[in-house]
Amino acid sequence: MKKIIITGMIIASGMALLFSCNKGSEDVLKASTTCDTTAVSFSTQIVPILQNNCYRCHGSGNTGSGAGILLEGYSNVKTWVDNNYLVNVVKGSSGYILMPFGGPKMSDCNVNTIAAWVNQGAKNN
Known part of the structure; x- marks a missing residue:
């Protein structure tokens, strides 16, 4: 029974991680890696x-x-x-x-x- 609960928790954690990586988080990642050359100092x-x-x-x-x-x-x-x-x-x-x-x-x-x-x-x- 304990093994089933732990396995379920691991699967649930993996699913949460998978679904948290959506288009919104992809946009944030792209924004942080863009090269801004609009007003160079x-x-x-x-x-x-x-x-x-x-x-x-x-x-x-x-x-x-x-x-x-x-x-x-x-x-x-x-x-x-x-x-x-x-x-x-x-x-x-x-x-x-x-x-x-x-x-x-x-x-x-x-x-x-x-x-x-x-x-x-x-x-x-």
Whole structure:
């Protein structure tokens, strides 16, 4: 009798879990994983992307690799935005070496966020 009750509870729990994953919860999951590029901020969105993907070679503490390109600080980044270099290397455009060099390609969201920030005027915000 005890085994039947436990088995019934397990089945009921599984059914509750199964039916709780409905269209509404799917929409919440999709909303939390979307890439919002409507109003990109340098300090809250671009800097963390650069820190996580670029500073290993292009941060101020790096003295070896990086080809002398510093991407720490707005004015340094803006130099590479103004010559169209930053967007082209993160996109891997023809004629440019895909960055980060030797690492995995940035996520589409990170690439799109950088491109959107540039298209929005590359503001120091």
